[in-house]
Amino acid sequence: MTSKPNKTMLFRMFVVLLCVVVITVGVAGYRLCLIMLVRGEKYQGLASEQQLYDSLITAPRGNIYDKNMNVLATSTTAWTVYITPNGINKLSKEDQKEKIKNLIADGLSEILDVDRQTVYEGTEKKSYYVIVKKKIDKETSDKVRAFITENEDYELTRYIGLDETTKRYYPNNNLASVVLGFVGDDEQGLAGIESYYDTDLTGEPGRVVAAKTAYGIDMPFTYEMVEEAKKGNSLVLTIDNYIQYVAEKQLKQAVEDNKCNERGVAVVMNVNTGAILGLAVTGDYDPNNPFALSAADQKKVDALTGDERSAKLSELRNRQWRNKAVSDAYEPGSVFKIFTAAAALEENVVTPNSSFSCVGHTQVAGQPYDCHKLTGHGVQSLYTAMSNSCNPAFITIGQALGVKTFSKYFEAFGFTSKTGVDIPGETSSIYYSKEKMGPVELASASFGQTFKITPMQLIAAAAASVNGGYLVQPHVVDKVVDQEGNVIESGNTSYKRQVVSEETSKKLREALEVVVNGGAKNAYVAGYRTGGKTGTSQKIDLINETGNKSLYVASYVGMAPIENPEIAVLVLLDEPTAGSIYGGTISAPVASAILSEILPYLGFEPHYTEAELSKRAIPVPNLNGLSVGEAKGKVTSADLIYKVVGSGDTVVSQLPAAGDTLYAGGLVILYTDGENAEESEASVPDFKGMTVNEVNNAASDSGINVKFSGNTLESANTRAYGQSIKAGTKVKKGTNVTVYFRDDSVTDFIPEN
Numbered sequence: 001m002t003s004k005p006n007k008t009m010l011f012r013m014f015v016v017l018l019c020v021v022v023i024t025v026g027v028a029g030y031r032l033c034l035i036m037l038v039r040g041e042k043y044q045g046l047a048s049e050q051q052l053y054d055s056l057i058t059a060p061r062g063n064i065y066d067k068n069m070n071v072l073a074t075s076t077t078a079w080t081v082y083i084t085p086n087g088i089n090k091l092s093k094e095d096q097k098e099k100i101k102n103l104i105a106d107g108l109s110e111i112l113d114v115d116r117q118t119v120y121e122g123t124e125k126k127s128y129y130v131i132v133k134k135k136i137d138k139e140t141s142d143k144v145r146a147f148i149t150e151n152e153d154y155e156l157t158r159y160i161g162l163d164e165t166t167k168r169y170y171p172n173n174n175l176a177s178v179v180l181g182f183v184g185d186d187e188q189g190l191a192g193i194e195s196y197y198d199t200d201l202t203g204e205p206g207r208v209v210a211a212k213t214a215y216g217i218d219m220p221f222t223y224e225m226v227e228e229a230k231k232g233n234s235l236v237l238t239i240d241n242y243i244q245y246v247a248e249k250q251l252k253q254a255v256e257d258n259k260c261n262e263r264g265v266a267v268v269m270n271v272n273t274g275a276i277l278g279l280a281v282t283g284d285y286d287p288n289n290p291f292a293l294s295a296a297d298q299k300k301v302d303a304l305t306g307d308e309r310s311a312k313l314s315e316l317r318n319r320q321w322r323n324k325a326v327s328d329a330y331e332p333g334s335v336f337k338i339f340t341a342a343a344a345l346e347e348n349v350v351t352p353n354s355s356f357s358c359v360g361h362t363q364v365a366g367q368p369y370d371c372h373k374l375t376g377h378g379v380q381s382l383y384t385a386m387s388n389s390c391n392p393a394f395i396t397i398g399q400a401l402g403v404k405t406f407s408k409y410f411e412a413f414g415f416t417s418k419t420g421v422d423i424p425g426e427t428s429s430i431y432y433s434k435e436k437m438g439p440v441e442l443a444s445a446s447f448g449q450t451f452k453i454t455p456m457q458l459i460a461a462a463a464a465s466v467n468g469g470y471l472v473q474p475h476v477v478d479k480v481v482d483q484e485g486n487v488i489e490s491g492n493t494s495y496k497r498q499v500v501s502e503e504t505s506k507k508l509r510e511a512l513e514v515v516v517n518g519g520a521k522n523a524y525v526a527g528y529r530t531g532g533k534t535g536t537s538q539k540i541d542l543i544n545e546t547g548n549k550s551l552y553v554a555s556y557v558g559m560a561p562i563e564n565p566e567i568a569v570l571v572l573l574d575e576p577t578a579g580s581i582y583g584g585t586i587s588a589p590v591a592s593a594i595l596s597e598i599l600p601y602l603g604f605e606p607h608y609t610e611a612e613l614s615k616r617a618i619p620v621p622n623l624n625g626l627s628v629g630e631a632k633g634k635v636t637s638a639d640l641i642y643k644v645v646g647s648g649d650t651v652v653s654q655l656p657a658a659g660d661t662l663y664a665g666g667l668v669i670l671y672t673d674g675e676n677a678e679e680s681e682a683s684v685p686d687f688k689g690m691t692v693n694e695v696n697n698a699a700s701d702s703g704i705n706v707k708f709s710g711n712t713l714e715s716a717n718t719r720a721y722g723q724s725i726k727a728g729t730k731v732k733k734g735t736n737v738t739v740y741f742r743d744d745s746v747t748d749f750i751p752e753n
């Protein structure tokens, strides 16, 4: 017998093998089906636990710059701290798990200033990603890293992670906050231009897809795909930091001095381009922390409980975020006489030589109207009637125009439509349509009552009245630029229409200059020719609602230089309660103070009149090293006065320094070698209520120097109402203090009783 397998055996082996293959494949196939269909979810979960780590990288928002490229808003790197509880829960030893959970809860709650219990509960969750705190700064993130390193033995890198993200930062805190707005948790614009230009500012997020172990930490040498985040475009504003600062400073002081119950507004605009250079609203906030209220507001909230408390909290937050210049309408009062006059001049129903008579009161369709001067203004020209802010004269002008023509100009000056300024929340005006306007409504509308407009509409129309007649669209963004600095979009001047002719505009400039030399004398700016109009109005709807009759809005709009206007300033004080309520008394000086500071800054040269020159600035001579006698002579011949400190024979130093300027009669302190240091300190006097001469004497007695702001030429009724350094402050002798003057006898309105 041979041992060779025969054909039959080979066939049998083949059958057996085939069976084995079929069975194996069958079993495998069954298992595969089981995995794919029945247990699919579970296996997929396991796979993702081992691999999936896909996260978005926040793109930094574009910056916001002022017109001179000073940063107003930027995005800095920040970190999100998260924990991976699934990693902890995978540990086999229960006591080890508990130790790590408590270690993390103790450590992170302390470093991140968050509730310990919340962190602990986070470690119990079934998740790979539980956020402990968002947007922490570098210093805090370094503390977290140090904590992880210090506890190396527990391998905390497996359970604590830091994701890089970005955070909005406003380096100037409250400056221009109401214009800028702020961003939310996810860096989305929530208010102001952060919201209006959100699409431009928002970048494109990047993406990281990385392999991770089942513990949720990055696996070495596995793939990671990065799509880089693309920073958003930047904005260059028309706002000028310095002008914004001046407007905010002067407005804040005025709101405090006049004890205004409501928020104040000051807007500075280029009349030819509509570019807004400054926009101040008091009662603002720090956009780095926009939900925090002022101490005074927080007190109001703390006084309440429950629903009332949350309602108050939300009301006051919304109020501080609200841009009153565009979101709140008010009755402009007599400021509106500019536009009644403009329409009448353009339509030739009056000329500058027309005369208007006022006996102190008039009547329209049975409705009596008083003039604020009850004895009457007598016969006046158009410009004088404007300077007098005479209501009967303007009622006459309104009647000469008639409802149809009055309404035509009301619309043409932009009072029936939004300005379209690039700030969110612009509200609509409220007014009588020409169909509903009767003779009484026309009479009241002629001097600025029975309708409500926004401060932004008012300043845009005021600009049109003096710039040759063109209504321009106000705007705060000059250009949108990409990261390479290429201009993507530019906020070019947009002319809507010509409302009045250049000739009418010229007459209005003349009229408004007459007003500043008369009824609005508190708006006077030494060295500059300006124009403007005052207004005071009662908040009729609120008065009807509350019964409180002393609710006023005092405002002033001014333009400079009036011979070729470039700058308009609007100042609005809402519900002043400290005494005077007249725009001519309390708002005009604020505009004057703002213009006094910004006109020289903008490069407008002052030209002083003879009278102003008598109060001219005198350069202080250099007296160092001179004998006391020589120095005294030099000071006196420069029209200044001196005070000697010390008992030496030679001047060793002086205040103010050589080259500084002083008004005629200003004090120069001569320090000699026997100088007594204590004597060189002075206490700033309280100048409030003093006349010009009294201020000079008080300043000289205390050894400080004063600069005057406001109208000091007609001194009969002129009194100091404010000062740049608070009374009682200790300063070096010879320090300059700016003292603000106004005439408190100015009236432009008769309150209804």
Ligand SMILES: [Zn+2]
Binding pocket: 358, 359, 360, 371, 372, 373, 376, 377, 378, 388, 389, 390, 391, 392, 393
């Ligand atoms: Zn009058």
